[in-house]
Amino acid sequence: MSKVTANYGNWMPEEMVYGAAAGSAVLAAAALGVSLSGNRYRRIFAPIAAGSAAACGAYALYSAIARAAFSYDGKRKLSRDIIDGIAGYVTLPDGGRGLDVGCGSGALTIACAKKNPRAQMLGIDTWGPEYQAFSRIVCEKNAAAEGVTNARFEKGNACHLDYPDESFDCVVSNYVYHNIVGKDRRKILRESLRVLKKGGTFAIHDLMSKGRFGDMHAFADSLQAEGYQEVHLTDTTKQFFHSPAEARLLMLGSSTLLWGTK
Numbered sequence: 448m449s450k451v452t453a454n455y456g457n458w459m460p461e462e463m464v465y466g467a468a469a470g471s472a473v474l475a476a477a478a479l480g481v482s483l484s485g486n487r488y489r490r491i492f493a494p495i496a497a498g499s500a501a502a503c504g505a506y507a508l509y510s511a512i513a514r515a516a517f518s519y520d521g522k523r524k525l526s527r528d529i530i531d532g533i534a535g536y537v538t539l540p541d542g543g544r545g546l547d548v549g550c551g552s553g554a555l556t557i558a559c560a561k562k563n564p565r566a567q568m569l570g571i572d573t574w575g576p577e578y579q580a581f582s583r584i585v586c587e588k589n590a591a592a593e594g595v596t597n598a599r600f601e602k603g604n605a606c607h608l609d610y611p612d613e614s615f616d617c618v619v620s621n622y623v624y625h626n627i628v629g630k631d632r633r634k635i636l637r638e639s640l641r642v643l644k645k646g647g648t649f650a651i652h653d654l655m656s657k658g659r660f661g662d663m664h665a666f667a668d669s670l671q672a673e674g675y676q677e678v679h680l681t682d683t684t685k686q687f688f689h690s691p692a693e694a695r696l697l698m699l700g701s702s703t704l705l706w707g708t709k
Contacts, residue, residue, distance in 0.1 A: 453589040455552040456580040459514040467507035474500035532687045534558035536650035539566035543616035548605050549623030553586030560598035571603030613644040625654040656701035677707035
């Protein structure tokens with residue numbers, strides 16, 4: 448009997464790659480058709496269609512490069528490097544409880560559970576339609592494939608965590624908050640930190656550009672002023688990636704880890 452292996456999926460969906468490529472082909476055909484037609488507006492519409500085709504083509508190329516880099520089965524395995532890197536910041540006490548906010552396919556939850564076998568990890572996610580390959584069932588299958596028994600998963604919302612204050616000994620997350628639009632992301636960070644026990648550790652990784660999160664250095668200073676023991680902001684493009692240039696190529700140039708002790 449062959450060994451069952453975990454399937455963590457890919458951060459870049461296959462449908463995105465093929466969809467962008469197909470869109471580029473359709474637009475290119477439209478540009479050619481318009482330019483060869485007798486339409487008097489062809490000098491206007493043909494360049495627009497051609498430009499749109501080029502943009503779709505560029506995104507298709509980016510998507511293909513990103514999918515190859517993020518694959519757990521490919522040569523680069525960037526996703527694994529990032530997950531293992533975040534898990535390296537997590538040490539739970541015996542009998543402790545950790546929370547992974549936005550667990551996706553369960554990779555970070557499971558990595559933290561494996562590193563802390565005497566503690567329990569909980570992964571939560573909305574598992575929305577934008578990531579159809581991720582679900583609670585997928586997470587549970589991955590945990591079983593990894594031989595992990597100290598991780599469980601349930602539906603949850605990062606904006607409103609259904610847990611009392613100071614419920615967990617650690618809180619982790621990876622590339623989740625930047626996907627939440629129309630909300631103050633620093634308030635969502637505070638919601639995650641609300642459920643962290645005093646003395647607990649946190650490691651939250653995201654695209655923390657000023658445009659998305661505001662002044663994160665001021666945010667870190669405010670946490671320290673409130674009595675947090677340690678608060679750090681680490682540029683992970685120099686730590687989890689081969690180089691900052693690789694991070695920029697994959698549109699992850701503002702990757703930052705907020706970590707420390709409450």
